[in-house]
Amino acid sequence: MATSQKAARLGEEVWKTRVDKVNAELVTLTYGTIVSQLCADYDNDYAQVNQQLDKMGYNIGMRLIEDFLAKSNTGRCGNFRDTAEMISKVGFKIFLNITPTVTNWTADNKQFSLLFDENPLADFVELPDDGRAQDELWFSNIFCGILRGALEMVQMSIEARFVSDVLRGNDVTEMRVTLIRYIEDEMPPDDE
């Protein structure tokens, strides 16, 4: 648990000293506009919207990771459990001032859940009641893409997806993160 406390301290410190803040509503409203515009553009094909959000997040994550590394001044994580702690207590902390709970580890330490007690993206949001959005749209799906993009840049191939969302009437907002593999160094294959 030492890593967890260290990560929490680090996140707190970076958040306090090195991050520019903006009005939370600006973020919420901007993101809400993007999602609703996507829904309009894709004729409420929510599967497509989820996919687009994920793709946008992926592109953000690939860039954001360097900012994260530069700000947090951190080295490589020893294992996937440390990675999870860093994501929650430093990553989410410095960019959104939230620390989702890391839980539900599988025995092989390759899969965990992030429980979002609060989610700045989803304040004020009520999903459209067309009978489908509640079952098909993952409103905050951009998070999944961001994690995937960011971790890919530091040699981790992962899959992230939401499994429940309070917006849909579930009790918790839960994201499932699975480590697929560590991407080995991109050495040229045996050029002897």
Add this chain to the structure above:
Amino acid sequence: MGTVAIYSLFIINKSGGLIYYKDYGSAGRMDTNDSLRLASLWHSMHAISQQLSPTTGCTGIDLLQAHNFDLHCFQSLTGTKFFVVCETGAQNMEILLKTIYELYTEFVLKNPFYEMEMPIRCELFDLNLAQVIQKDRVALLGR
């Protein structure tokens, strides 16, 4: 005083392509082809140095010292490399490289129209970089 502490700065992407080059000294100026070749050469040498290491967890060359220049290299965890060629014994180059890395995350990666892994053409980056280098030179001259 014609003392110039830093001769040149290179940034190479994770596949070894030169994405930024700037020279500051009158000495050691080179044309585009040479700088490109040198960058990919350094990329390979950096990779080889990791294989050469007898211990695990080696992250490659940080400092190369020659009798008339030093080369300081910083590699981020994503594999982007920043290196400066400077006078021998120039101090605080790690801090300078870290600062340049921060400028890169700020003014290059956060520019939505910058394409990842492509050559850097961002005015704000140039501007801020010039300031940082200028400051550093003054500091070095004032020693």
